Amino acid sequence: xxxxxxxxxxxxxxxxxxxxxxxxQTRIGWILLLPSLAVVGFVALYxxxxxxxxxxxxxxxxxxxxxxxWVGLENYRTLWHDTIFRDAVWLTVKFTLITVxxxxxxxxxxxxxxxxxxxxxxxxxxxxxxxxxIPTVVAAKMWQWMLDDVFGVINDILMKLxxxxxxxxxxxxxxxxxxxxxxxxxxxxxxxxxxxxxxxxQVIPRDLYEAASVDGANQLQQFWRITLxxxxxxxxxxxxxxxxxxxxxxxxxxxxxxxxxxxxTMAVYAQxxxxxxxxxxxxxxxxxxxxxxxxxxxxxxxxxxxxxxE
Amino acid sequence: xxxxxxxxxxxxxxxxxxxxxxxxxxxxxxxVVKIPLWILIxxxxxxxxxxxxxxxxxxxxxxxxxxxxxxxxFPTDPTWANFREVLNSSFFRxxxxxxxxxxxxxxLISLAIGSLAAYALGRFHFHGRTFVLYLMxxxxxxxxxxxxxxxxTMISNFxxxxxxxxxxxxxxxxxxxxxxxxxxxxMRALPGELEEAAYxxxxxPLQVFYKVLLPLIAPGLVTTGLLAFIxxxxxxxxxxxxxxTPSHYTVPVAITSFTSPGGxxxxxxxxxxxxxxxxxxxxxxxxTLILQKRILGGLTAxxxxx
Numbered sequence: 001x002x003x004x005x006x007x008x009x010x011x012x013x014x015x016x017x018x019x020x021x022x023x024x025q026t027r028i029g030w031i032l033l034l035p036s037l038a039v040v041g042f043v044a045l046y047x048x049x050x051x052x053x054x055x056x057x058x059x060x061x062x063x064x065x066x067x068x069x070w071v072g073l074e075n076y077r078t079l080w081h082d083t084i085f086r087d088a089v090w091l092t093v094k095f096t097l098i099t100v101x102x103x104x105x106x107x108x109x110x111x112x113x114x115x116x117x118x119x120x121x122x123x124x125x126x127x128x129x130x131x132x133x134i135p136t137v138v139a140a141k142m143w144q145w146m147l148d149d150v151f152g153v154i155n156d157i158l159m160k161l162x163x164x165x166x167x168x169x170x171x172x173x174x175x176x177x178x179x180x181x182x183x184x185x186x187x188x189x190x191x192x193x194x195x196x197x198x199x200x201x202q203v204i205p206r207d208l209y210e211a212a213s214v215d216g217a218n219q220l221q222q223f224w225r226i227t228l229x230x231x232x233x234x235x236x237x238x239x240x241x242x243x244x245x246x247x248x249x250x251x252x253x254x255x256x257x258x259x260x261x262x263x264x265t266m267a268v269y270a271q272x273x274x275x276x277x278x279x280x281x282x283x284x285x286x287x288x289x290x291x292x293x294x295x296x297x298x299x300x301x302x303x304x305x306x307x308x309x310e
Numbered sequence: 311x312x313x314x315x316x317x318x319x320x321x322x323x324x325x326x327x328x329x330x331x332x333x334x335x336x337x338x339x340x341x342v343v344k345i346p347l348w349i350l351i352x353x354x355x356x357x358x359x360x361x362x363x364x365x366x367x368x369x370x371x372x373x374x375x376x377x378x379x380x381x382x383x384f385p386t387d388p389t390w391a392n393f394r395e396v397l398n399s400s401f402f403r404x405x406x407x408x409x410x411x412x413x414x415x416x417x418l419i420s421l422a423i424g425s426l427a428a429y430a431l432g433r434f435h436f437h438g439r440t441f442v443l444y445l446m447x448x449x450x451x452x453x454x455x456x457x458x459x460x461x462x463t464m465i466s467n468f469x470x471x472x473x474x475x476x477x478x479x480x481x482x483x484x485x486x487x488x489x490x491x492x493x494x495x496x497m498r499a500l501p502g503e504l505e506e507a508a509y510x511x512x513x514x515p516l517q518v519f520y521k522v523l524l525p526l527i528a529p530g531l532v533t534t535g536l537l538a539f540i541x542x543x544x545x546x547x548x549x550x551x552x553x554x555t556p557s558h559y560t561v562p563v564a565i566t567s568f569t570s571p572g573g574x575x576x577x578x579x580x581x582x583x584x585x586x587x588x589x590x591x592x593x594x595x596x597x598t599l600i601l602q603k604r605i606l607g608g609l610t611a612x613x614x615x616x
Contacts, residue, residue: 025434028515032430033442035423036490040449044483047460054459061462113350124351126602127358133598135544137562138587142361145368145580153364156381191358195606241451248453251546255566267455267547274459275551284459291456298451 048291054284061278068281075285084261085286088269089293095178095265096246099185103242104235106186107193112227114194115201125198128191136188140255143184147171171256177263184252189245193238200234201227240301247294266290362591369393369585376581392585402586404557405564412474412560413542416481417535424489425531429519431490432497433505443494449487454547457483465552476552477560481545485538492537496530497523533604536597543594561590 055075059068079085114124131139146153149169158164170180204227212222250267257263259272270290274283333339368376370388396402430436431443461480470476500523508518524531546562553559559567568583598605 022436026436029430029434029436029439032426032434036427036486037442039423039482039486040445043461043480044449044452044457047457047464050460050464051457054463059463061466109350110354113347113354116347118344118347118351120351124354125606126599127355129598129602129605130362130595131358133540133594134587134591135546135562135565137544137546137565138591139361141565141583141587142365145584146361146364148580150379151377151381151580153381153383187357187361199606244451244453248455250455251562254546254550267453270455271458271547271551274462280459280463287456287459291453294453294456 051284051287051291054281055288057281057284059281059284061274061280071281075282076289078282079285079289084264085266085269085289087262088264088266091178091263092247092249092265092267095182095185095249096243098178098182099189099246100239100242102182102186103190103193104239106190107197107238110190110194111197111201114198125195128195130191131188132192132195134188136184136251137255139188140184140252143180143187144171144256147180147183174262177257181252181256181263184256185246185249189242193242196238196241197231197234200231204230236301236304240298243297243301244294247297248290266293365584365587365591368581369588371581373579373581377577392581393589396582396585396589401556401559402564405559405561406590408474408558409543409561412477412481413539415478416485416542417539419478420482420485420489420538421531421535424486424534425493425524425527426519427490428493428497429523431494432500433523443491446487446490446494450484450491452483452487454483458547458551461548462551471552472554472558474558477545477548480548480552481542484545485542488541489534489538492534493527493530496527496534500526529604533601536601536605540594540597565590 056070056072057068058071058074110128114121114128145151147155147170149155149167149172152167152170154170155164155167159167168176170176208226208230209222212226217225248267249265250271253263253265253268254271257268259268259276264272266286267290270283270286273279273286277283333342367383367385369392370390371382371385372387372389372391375382375385375387427442427446431439431446465471465476465480470479504522504526505518508522513521544562545560549560549563550566553563556564556567565583565586568579568586
């Protein structure tokens with residue numbers, strides 16, 4: 001706790017007055033926190049508890065269909081055999097693997113480029129913030145239009161380059177729909193990943209590279225021996241945030257496919273179960289499962305990070 | 311990337327140098343070495359900006375030009391018609407207003423109560439402080455989908471369903487913890503002397519907060535506020551779940567529900583959709599460009615996606 005306290009008196013005086021000051025600080029501290037804690041409790045923690053409770057009931061959104069009653073683990077039993085949910089989990093994991101690895105690889109290249117000195121570096125960094133700032137829904141719409149099978153520019157460019165011979169329906173063809181939706185996410189998020197990595201690159205001291213080149217290390221060796229190890233903390237933080245973010249993806253998929261069954265992510269499935277079908281109880285079980293899956297990834301990452309820190 | 315090579319070449323003039331190194335030292339050579347870098351830079355620019363160009367190009371095209379093959383890369387006959395139609399539709403204007411109300415209220419509430427919390431977390435020592443900090447941090451990665459069902463029933467119990475209040479309330483889930491977390495780091499960075507002087511003069515903690523600390527973290531408030539505003543402005547999951555009436559739509563929902571004014575269900579009005587995306591994106595881009603240095607600082611301080 002290296003934070004600055006309120007007036008910092010001499011150590012001796014503080015010990016004598018310690019308890020009183022301490023108590024005063026504690027009281028004021030909690031009073032100041034109260035509104036925020038109340039809001040977080042009311043809109044996040046209480047609903048989380050309520051969701052867990054609902055997952056053990058057969059609650060429906062439209063009351064009157066059936067009185068809500070406790071059904072024990074039945075929802076979870078159904079969920080275990082629910083192949084639609086299983087497909088949704090698998091699709092989400094695939095999407096996460098694809099997007100996070102592309103975003104990381106491209107983001108690292110971009111960060112290294114921007115980190116080198118050239119005219120217009122500031123402009124470049126500004127340009128990189130732009131895809132990040134726009135709504136995901138807007139990005140999805142822009143790409144949906146670019147990927148249009150008849151009037152889309154992507155088909156046109158690919159045909160001009162002779163990569164494909166006929167226009168392709170990227171979004172509606174199940175074979176390419178995941179690639180199409182990943183392209184949007186990669187476009188929107190890579191610059192953000194690059195900015196986080198760039199922040200990590202900029203704290204690496206320059207003289208390390210100078211010393212290394214005096215010792216005759218070439219650029220590739222410098223990258224592997226200096227840049228990558230020193231960038232590791234930034235890399236890990238970036239990967240954690242990106243993974244947790246990709247696992248809860250909703251916007252792009254929903255805009256592209258609605259709740260088309262072969263292209264549902266976990267979040268789309270939960271949303272359409274709860275809001276579309278009104279099955280609040282079963283949807284709550286789906287939500288709890290999603291929460292556990294995401295927490296599992298978070299824990300794996302934390303353990304992994306602690307291991308690498310040692 | 312080539313800077314290391316340059317410094318290397320500059321640093322070792324006494325050593326016998328190979329011919330390629332000697333070449334790299336000439337002005338022409340230096341430029342040649344930089345060519346791959348410039349190609350990469352150009353590629354990144356095009357990749358990041360092309361979709362915007364395409365939206366602009368489509369927004370300025372009349373429908374008969376937009377829906378023809380082979381497709382054109384520049385509008386030969388640019389028109390404001392799409393923009394005019396979008397801005398004339400009360401549906402879209404309403405959505406802009408709704409989004410402004412929702413994102414504005416959420417941002418103000420988050421800043422108002424979040425800055426108090428940040429004051430406590432950043433400037434006071436007390437039991438349970440670390441716990442609250444961790445709670446806020448974990449809330450910033452909280453998956454919103456996990457509580458959708460519970461919020462859905464809560465909102466309908468409070469008779470907030472289909473009302474903007476539902477969004478203002480629920481968006482606090484992601485804006486408030488983020489605000490607290492980032493503002494705490496701003497609070498912590500302040501030196502203690504000013505506060506001390508104020509206490510010596512007999513100021514109360516609340517006076518210290520309003521008169522001393524708040525003006526000092528004003529830049530932090532602007533940055534954090536902007537990030538919270540963008541997050542609320544862009545939100546889609548709750549907006550599409552809790553709102554039903556088109557006149558209560560926020561911008562992201564409105565953009566996905568454009569239909570042809572002529573009632574032709576089979577032709578999506580892409581020209582208008584693209585005009586709408588340009589309209590909602592422009593202010594965000596401007597704000598980001600003006601405040602880019604601060605945003606970068608705020609983002610890396612929080613290391614959180616807004």
